[in-house]
Amino acid sequence: MSKALDALLALEDHGAFAERHIGPSGAEIAAMLKVVGADSLEALADRTVPADIRGQDFATLPPPATEAEAIAELRALSEKNVLKKSLIGMGYHGTHVPPVILRNVLENPGWYTAYTPYQAEIAQGRLEALVNFQTMVTDLTGLPVANASLLDEATAAAEAMAIALAATKAKSRTILVAADVHPQTIAVVRTRAEPLNLTVEVVAPAAIAEACGSKKPFALLLQYPGTTGEVRDIAPEIAAVQAAGGLAIVAADPLSLVLLKAPGEMGADVVIGSSQRFGVPMGYGGPHAAFMAVKDAYKRLMPGRLVGVSVDAAGKPAMRLALQTREQHIRREKATSNICTAQVLLAVMAGMYAVWHGPEGLRRIAKRVALQARLLAGAAEAAGLKLRHDAFFDTITVEAGDKAEAIYHAAYERGFNLRKLEGGALSIALDETVTRAELMTLAGVLGGAVDEPAGGIPQALERQSEILTAAVFHTHHAEHAMLRYLKSLEDKDVALNRSMIPLGSCTMKLNATAEMIPVTFPGFGEIHPFAPADQAQGYLAMIRQLEDWLATITGFAAVSLQPNAGSQGEYAGLLAIRAFHKANGQHVRDICLIPSSAHGTNPASAAMAGMRVVVVGCDRDGNVDLEDLEAKIAQHSEKLSALMITYPSTHGVFEEQIIRICDLVHQAGGQVYMDGANMNAQVGLTAPGRIGADVCHLNLHKTFCIPHGGGGPGVGPIGVAKHLAPHLPNHPLLHEAGPATGYGPVSAAPFGSASILPISYAYIRMMGAEALTRATQVAILNANYIAKRLDGHFPVLYKGARGMVAHECILDCRGFQQGGGVLVEDIAKRLQDYGFHAPTMSWPVAGTLMVEPTESETQAELDRFCDAMIAIRAEIRAVEQGRMDKADNPLKNAPHTAEEVMAVEWAHPYSRQEAAFPLPYVAARKYWPPVKRVDNVYGDRNLICTCAPLEDYANANQIAAE
Numbered sequence: 026m027s028k029a030l031d032a033l034l035a036l037e038d039h040g041a042f043a044e045r046h047i048g049p050s051g052a053e054i055a056a057m058l059k060v061v062g063a064d065s066l067e068a069l070a071d072r073t074v075p076a077d078i079r080g081q082d083f084a085t086l087p088p089p090a091t092e093a094e095a096i097a098e099l100r101a102l103s104e105k106n107v108l109k110k111s112l113i114g115m116g117y118h119g120t121h122v123p124p125v126i127l128r129n130v131l132e133n134p135g136w137y138t139a140y141t142p143y144q145a146e147i148a149q150g151r152l153e154a155l156v157n158f159q160t161m162v163t164d165l166t167g168l169p170v171a172n173a174s175l176l177d178e179a180t181a182a183a184e185a186m187a188i189a190l191a192a193t194k195a196k197s198r199t200i201l202v203a204a205d206v207h208p209q210t211i212a213v214v215r216t217r218a219e220p221l222n223l224t225v226e227v228v229a230p231a232a233i234a235e236a237c238g239s240k241k242p243f244a245l246l247l248q249y250p251g252t253t254g255e256v257r258d259i260a261p262e263i264a265a266v267q268a269a270g271g272l273a274i275v276a277a278d279p280l281s282l283v284l285l286k287a288p289g290e291m292g293a294d295v296v297i298g299s300s301q302r303f304g305v306p307m308g309y310g311g312p313h314a315a316f317m318a319v320k321d322a323y324k325r326l327m328p329g330r331l332v333g334v335s336v337d338a339a340g341k342p343a344m345r346l347a348l349q350t351r352e353q354h355i356r357r358e359k360a361t362s363n364i365c366t367a368q369v370l371l372a373v374m375a376g377m378y379a380v381w382h383g384p385e386g387l388r389r390i391a392k393r394v395a396l397q398a399r400l401l402a403g404a405a406e407a408a409g410l411k412l413r414h415d416a417f418f419d420t421i422t423v424e425a426g427d428k429a430e431a432i433y434h435a436a437y438e439r440g441f442n443l444r445k446l447e448g449g450a451l452s453i454a455l456d457e458t459v460t461r462a463e464l465m466t467l468a469g470v471l472g473g474a475v476d477e478p479a480g481g482i483p484q485a486l487e488r489q490s491e492i493l494t495a496a497v498f499h500t501h502h503a504e505h506a507m508l509r510y511l512k513s514l515e516d517k518d519v520a521l522n523r524s525m526i527p528l529g530s531c532t533m534k535l536n537a538t539a540e541m542i543p544v545t546f547p548g549f550g551e552i553h554p555f556a557p558a559d560q561a562q563g564y565l566a567m568i569r570q571l572e573d574w575l576a577t578i579t580g581f582a583a584v585s586l587q588p589n590a591g592s593q594g595e596y597a598g599l600l601a602i603r604a605f606h607k608a609n610g611q612h613v614r615d616i617c618l619i620p621s622s623a624h625g626t627n628p629a630s631a632a633m634a635g636m637r638v639v640v641v642g643c644d645r646d647g648n649v650d651l652e653d654l655e656a657k658i659a660q661h662s663e664k665l666s667a668l669m670i671t672y673p674s675t676h677g678v679f680e681e682q683i684i685r686i687c688d689l690v691h692q693a694g695g696q697v698y699m700d701g702a703n704m705n706a707q708v709g710l711t712a713p714g715r716i717g718a719d720v721c722h723l724n725l726h727k728t729f730c731i732p733h734g735g736g737g738p739g740v741g742p743i744g745v746a747k748h749l750a751p752h753l754p755n756h757p758l759l760h761e762a763g764p765a766t767g768y769g770p771v772s773a774a775p776f777g778s779a780s781i782l783p784i785s786y787a788y789i790r791m792m793g794a795e796a797l798t799r800a801t802q803v804a805i806l807n808a809n810y811i812a813k814r815l816d817g818h819f820p821v822l823y824k825g826a827r828g829m830v831a832h833e834c835i836l837d838c839r840g841f842q843q844g845g846g847v848l849v850e851d852i853a854k855r856l857q858d859y860g861f862h863a864p865t866m867s868w869p870v871a872g873t874l875m876v877e878p879t880e881s882e883t884q885a886e887l888d889r890f891c892d893a894m895i896a897i898r899a900e901i902r903a904v905e906q907g908r909m910d911k912a913d914n915p916l917k918n919a920p921h922t923a924e925e926v927m928a929v930e931w932a933h934p935y936s937r938q939e940a941a942f943p944l945p946y947v948a949a950r951k952y953w954p955p956v957k958r959v960d961n962v963y964g965d966r967n968l969i970c971t972c973a974p975l976e977d978y979a980n981a982n983q984i985a986a987e
Contacts, residue, residue: 310774580714
């Protein structure tokens with residue numbers, strides 16, 4: 026190669042992405058290393074990570090690609106997918122994503138990089154959008170309370186089963202499932218039921234009433250309309266299960282509910298479904314926002330998040346997460362669910378689809394789809410084909426007999442995927458994307474002409490009640506109005522495009538634009554999850570490659586990408602352990618050891634997997650108490666199933682005895698489950714497989730750059746050692762999804778939230794082995810830099826054996842309460858005045874802040890945060906020393922709104938400048954919190970979870986008086 030070609034190669038962009046992803050420059054890294062007292066990043070890693078677990082082999086990872094190369098590679102993979110019009114139905118439908126929502130929500134970092142709205146004052150935009158979603162769901166379902174979304178329709182059905190089991194006090198262990206429920210839903214419900222010793226009986230619709238009387242089930246699961254399209258009066262079936270003492274769960278299609286009688290009006294106790302067809306691409310299965318609505322009596326049993334309307338400190342309307350004590354994972358091993366997240370970004374899109382179209386727009390879409398189905402049904406009858414159901418909404422099923430194969434292939438040749446059923450039947454599910462020309466083509470395939478409609482919705486089941494009566498659904502139908510509405514909500518929130526979000530354990534990494542672009546490629550967005558596998562070869566190639574890369578990074582033998590949240594990954598991993606013990610005849614192994622510092626989802630997941638939780642104590646340094654661990658292992662050795670452990674620990678340090686801990690568990694016949702929440706401190710330096718773990722879930726929405734989306738989407742795949750590989754989840758509708766020996770699916774779609782996997786693929790592809798390791802080293806450097814800068818102001822609670830923290834540090838704020846009456850919440854709210862989202866508050870230790878800066882933050886941003894914290898410490902000191910009033914000070918009154926600061930009257934003893942512009946940088950990039958501190962108690966005592974009552978809140982003083 027000539028010198029000129031060598032020079033050309035050196036000038037190419039390879040490695041430049043890593044330099045942009047890793048925030049600090051070389052000079053900044055050198056300066057920060059000097060502050061923390063390390064000579065190099067490698068030396069810092071040596072001081073942080075125990076020597077006996079160091080080492081990683083990334084030889085099989087590809088060299089880094091440029092942004093352009095990675096995007097082109099993913100575009101080529103997307104183009105390998107065959108784009109046919111999938112009319113398969115089964116809960117997945119073609120839909121038009123309104124461009125104003127596509128560009129301003131899905132593709133907008135102001136929406137997709139935000140965090141879960143735990144700090145309500147700086148999340149009012151997302152919270153309002155979620156109230157819109159909840160209102161839409163309550164209107165359509167006819168039930169009074171809806172949550173802010175769940176993971177997918179099938180897991181929502183499993184969650185509803187858990188509600189019914191708890192509500193009925195487990196008088197029965199049998200749930201009846203109508204035979205016309207979507208098959209993937211039945212499969213997920215079976216997976217969830219088996220470890221809990223519940224019996225799932227699938228019953229033909231005609232036999233449901235009799236079965237309810239004889240079986241006395243604790244629940245009945247119905248599909249409305251049924252999976253093959255039938256619309257029937259389910260009120261008698263609902264009444265039958267309720268008479269037997271059980272709950273009626275209805276899985277409903279939201280577009281059909283625009284025209285159909287609401288399940289709540291028919292007596293349903295719980296209604297679930299998917300909002301995918303409200304403007305969210307199919308994306309080979311996800312992510313999509315499931316919904317759940319319940320009768321008022323069951324609202325405290327409902328999993329997930331619930332947004333409620335409250336008031337702020339000034340008595341003005343403000344929203345927050347309501348009834349947080351009912352969140353299931355807080356109940357730990359007593360929980361019936363481990364869900365602590367949602368599909369916020371997708372719920373926002375679905376809610377905005379309803380806002381954009383309004384009730385009349387939705388009726389137009391629903392009526393058009395229903396008429397298409399009736400016209401196609403008429404064509405089928407004209408061709409001499411028999412309809413299985415005369416009553417339907419959007420899906421017809423034709424009994425084609427020996428003509429079925431020919432019709433299926435004729436449709437295939439003309440660009441359509443139909444659904445094959447047993448006995449020579451075909452189902453065709455119409456949607457809003459089907460054109461008149463396509464309808465004519467389909468009619469021709471069936472052998473008839475589009476002339477007279479047939480069948481449809483029975484008059485007795487037509488909807489009489491109004492939908493979407495709140496003002497928000499009647500206001501934003503002009504694009505300028507919608508654009509400005511979305512912008513007004515975005516401006517209320519703090520997301521990563523505004524400032525660092527230093528949340529410990531939550532890992533708010535950069536979501537690079539180059540990683541996000543492939544998500545909206547048509548070849549990824551328009552694929553049905555149950556399309557023939559030969560039409561998804563691009564997806565399957567990407568999935569297999571990503572599985573291989575993640576297996577290399579984790580040191581495991583196999584990976585499953587099916588779990589669509591970290592909580593689902595935990596559950597899937599524990600089910601693999603359970604299946605392994607059962608396969609070895611060790612059915613008695615059901616004890617799960619969990620350190621007291623663990624995430625609340627850990628014990629909840631263990632309980633869901635049929636395990637009994639035994640808590641292991643921690644020592645004063647936050648490490649697992651080895652004496653207690655040994656005692657618990659000895660006590661339960663014959664029944665020990667697993668140990669769940671987070672590494673680095675939940676306290677932000679690398680425990681030195683981790684290999685010994687794993688050995689002790691293995692010697693007793695148990696398996697080690699590693700919670701991968703802190704995997705971003707391991708990549709390139711060590712690996713779960715090297716440490717001794719048997720299974721580990723990964724949060725792709727943390728370590729591998731999928732955005733948090735305001736509280737979802739996420740992907741929580743699991744990596745497993747060789748002996749657990751036969752026990753990964755699989756899927757009854759796609760054998761490529763997992764081993765034949767697997768225990769069943771944990772998610773509705775074979776590969777979970779497949780459409781966002783290109784993000785992690787692009788991240789690994791553009792970083793390469795060396796940069797992935799460097800990212801981990803810089804994450805550790807950034808955390809230690811913050812710890813060092815703040816240590817004299819806020820004590821760092823835990824450090825490793827050599828005085829270093831891992832990728833996060835815990836600041837102890839407990840001493841300020843006694844000296845000045847300042848609570849950790851006051852510090853968190855005061856940070857909003859400085860333009861920052863607070864670190865993780867009061868977890869894992871009450872009265873502390875856990876800070877995680879990630880490798881993508883520059884030294885300048887780290888200093889800005891440290892300066893804010895030091896300034897807040899000075900304010901605390903002023904209170905402690907009596908220079909500021911204990912009750913009336915910037916901390917207690919934080920956050921300060923623009924309305925308050927600019928009001929004519931100012932009654933506080935400190936200045937407006939001190940309130941709003943406490944440091945010089947704040948003025949240059951001021952963020953104004955839209956509300957003052959939200960009153961949590963008022964919101965729970967006056968629970969309002971829909972947006973209709975918001976119009977009644979015009980008089981803030983009246984609200985406060987009430």
